[in-house]
Amino acid sequence: MTAAAHSRVTLRVQLFASYAEALGQDVLELSLDEPASVLDAVQRIRALPGGDKLPQRPLCAVNLSQVTLGAPLKSGDELALLPPMAGG
């Protein structure tokens, strides 16, 4: 095993509204094997207690911009899981 095989992506995840309520928290820290995608993070979050209430493919944003689930994650990113928007 090389050192690279142990590389981890650590990031901060923000949850809002019904998703925060489902998980019982609005911020969490995740550590994923590299390379990691948004979908990897979503799957990890959905495995947490209450996470099964989240959709399999929620709307996500990384560093304040909407992204697709295939988008890559790097350490220090801020991932946000966004329930259906309801402004206005």
Add this chain to the structure above:
Amino acid sequence: MFLTSSPIELAALIAEVQSGDRGGIACFVGAVRDHQHGRAVTRLDYSAYEQMAEVECARIIAEAEERWNCVVALRHRTGSLLVGDVAVAVAVAAAHREEAFAGCRYVIEEVKRRVPIWKREYFADGTVEWVDASAGDLERSRS
């Protein structure tokens, strides 16, 4: 700052966009409605992903201002609002009314679609629900 926890004053928004070369000012004001799908509503609590909401509002305004050669002022409330309270207001000024109306319509529709804001609805019967606008659209499209 486009999000505010204070009451929204439409006159202040109009003053922000008014100028001698802009003869048309279109406004939209969204207020808390006393019913939703036939059920009586008493109040709404608004929350937001504030950093992203600010960025997204700025993007929407830049798009409208470029497309219709207009100037846009926008505010959206956060916190607890009662029936009749203003939740969102848009004022758009342009040389002529056509651009002002078009820009105003664009901004409010994009705000509802793209800005990460959520609301919790308090019904008169004591129940409380997160509003899912996408589910509402589905429901309306079926009716």
